[in-house]
Amino acid sequence: QKEVEQDPGPLSVPEGAIVSLNCTYSNSAFQYFMWYRQYSRKGPELLMYTYSSGNKEDGRFTAQVDKSSKYISLFIRDSQPSDSATYLCAMIHTGGFKTIFGAGTRLFVKA
């Protein structure tokens, strides 16, 4: 079983839709959870960072962590064509240094 599983998509939605992206993980040692956005030929850009289970909201983005189910989600409200990118979930062990990434989900938002 992979440490972090993420559906690569692609996911295509109309402008204004609510987008749901998610990842599952197998190792309960993961305690820090991030979502990064990556545009073509660019580096990962940090969107959200969470530590505890529950929800965290920032503008149109909501990150959700369920440690009991080992499941994390990112919701994008009122999606825009500029949100078209690859979204990477990522996580770090307690006391660890490296970030473990999911495969990334390619999102297309159609105008």
Add this chain to the structure above:
Amino acid sequence: EPEVTQTPSHQVTQMGQEVILRCVPISNHLYFYWYRQILGQKVEFLVSFYNNEISEKSEIFDDQFSVERPDGSNFTLKIRSTKLEDSAMYFCASREQGTGNQPQHFGDGTRLSIL
């Protein structure tokens, strides 16, 4: 907003040659990282560096690779005797010291092409 900068953006090198990838981390950050992303694959951890020494490295980071912080602002990745399979995007990242494990901030990468 402060950012991680990487140079060059694209490096083309003959197989067997040595290459140095350069990074300027965010100025108050103390932890530094290199990651690799082969085309179409996930971002993979190579190495982390703190207090002038390697704190963790992956299986990929063998004797062919080395890192250095030659001065107070630069962080470099050296790849000796490059192979075709070293062709990839190489990302530098940094993070600040703080309680818990702060998230890493990434540069836009160097695309390394080995011919």
